[in-house]
Amino acid sequence: MNHKGCILSSVLLGSALLFGGCAAQTTPAATQGTEAKKPADAADNAALKQAAETYRKYVIEQCDLFVKSTGEFAAAVKAGDVAKSQTLYAPTRMFYERIEPIAESLGELDPNLDAREGDVDEKEWRGFHRIEKALWTDKTTKGQEIYADQLLSDSKLLRAKVENVEIDTSMLVTGAVELLNEVSSSKVTGEEERYSHTDLYDFAANVEGANKIFDILKPEVEKKDGVLAKQIADRFNDLSTALAPYKKGDGYVLYTELTPDQTKKLSQALDALAEPLSQMGKVLEG
Numbered sequence: 001m002n003h004k005g006c007i008l009s010s011v012l013l014g015s016a017l018l019f020g021g022c023a024a025q026t027t028p029a030a031t032q033g034t035e036a037k038k039p040a041d042a043a044d045n046a047a048l049k050q051a052a053e054t055y056r057k058y059v060i061e062q063c064d065l066f067v068k069s070t071g072e073f074a075a076a077v078k079a080g081d082v083a084k085s086q087t088l089y090a091p092t093r094m095f096y097e098r099i100e101p102i103a104e105s106l107g108e109l110d111p112n113l114d115a116r117e118g119d120v121d122e123k124e125w126r127g128f129h130r131i132e133k134a135l136w137t138d139k140t141t142k143g144q145e146i147y148a149d150q151l152l153s154d155s156k157l158l159r160a161k162v163e164n165v166e167i168d169t170s171m172l173v174t175g176a177v178e179l180l181n182e183v184s185s186s187k188v189t190g191e192e193e194r195y196s197h198t199d200l201y202d203f204a205a206n207v208e209g210a211n212k213i214f215d216i217l218k219p220e221v222e223k224k225d226g227v228l229a230k231q232i233a234d235r236f237n238d239l240s241t242a243l244a245p246y247k248k249g250d251g252y253v254l255y256t257e258l259t260p261d262q263t264k265k266l267s268q269a270l271d272a273l274a275e276p277l278s279q280m281g282k283v284l285e286g
């Protein structure tokens with residue numbers, strides 16, 4: 001999200017390549033005037049429009065699961081059950097983290113749901129991380145009832161708004177890069193979940209969200225550049241392989257259990273994926 005730390009240079013490069021690629025395609029298109037689109041162009045546009053709608057269905061599915069899980073989490077908080085609240089916290093957040101670029105496009109919803117301490121004024125701070133601090137630092141749910149209610153209300157508002165949010169190819173490609181930026185800027189550094197140290201849940205969810213976007217766009221990328229499509233797929237597999245050793249049951253080990261060398265390797269796998277993934281925009285616009 002926009003209020004989170006600095007992004008790794010390689011991912012910034014990836015984003016620059018993405019936007020530069022898209023911009024490079026703008027000028028030729030502007031000179032075409034009223035010329036009729038070629039049949040192939042029309043077919044490509046139809047396929048990309050369908051891809052956007054496929055992604056919308058995925059977002060709605062994740063939102064439905066997010067609202068359900070948030071309801072269970074909020075109920076545990078309001079019941080004063082610290083242990084259950086802690087257990088539900090990270091898995092609930094995964095539904096949100098998979099589709100975070102959508103929430104970021106909807107005004108105040110992202111900070112209301114996901115701001116960390118210091119990101120917003122103390123009087124305005126609410127959402128997951130306010131409750132996280134109480135659960136792990138204070139070991140209590142006392143005083144968190146109002147934030148639990150707000151969290152559930154905000155999750156339902158997100159679900160309502162995704163029905164009509166505008167989704168196009170640019171948002172999809174940018175969203176995939178932004179999800180990797182999220183991992184680089186706060187998850188792989190351990191800054192996101194500073195109290196619970198459940199950063200790897202968020203890490204995995206961000207990567208899954210980016211991979212879903214790529215899977216939806218992959219047929220069109222393959223038509224334009226099969227080599228790039230294979231490279232991206234291989235890098236996603238490499239990143240999944242790098243993350244696999246840290247799975248624990250249905251979740252992941254705490255971030256604090258990783259050594260500096262292990263986090264470095266995860267960062268390197270992210271860097272290796274970010275650059276080719278950012279090329280999707282240029283290829284799809286070409």
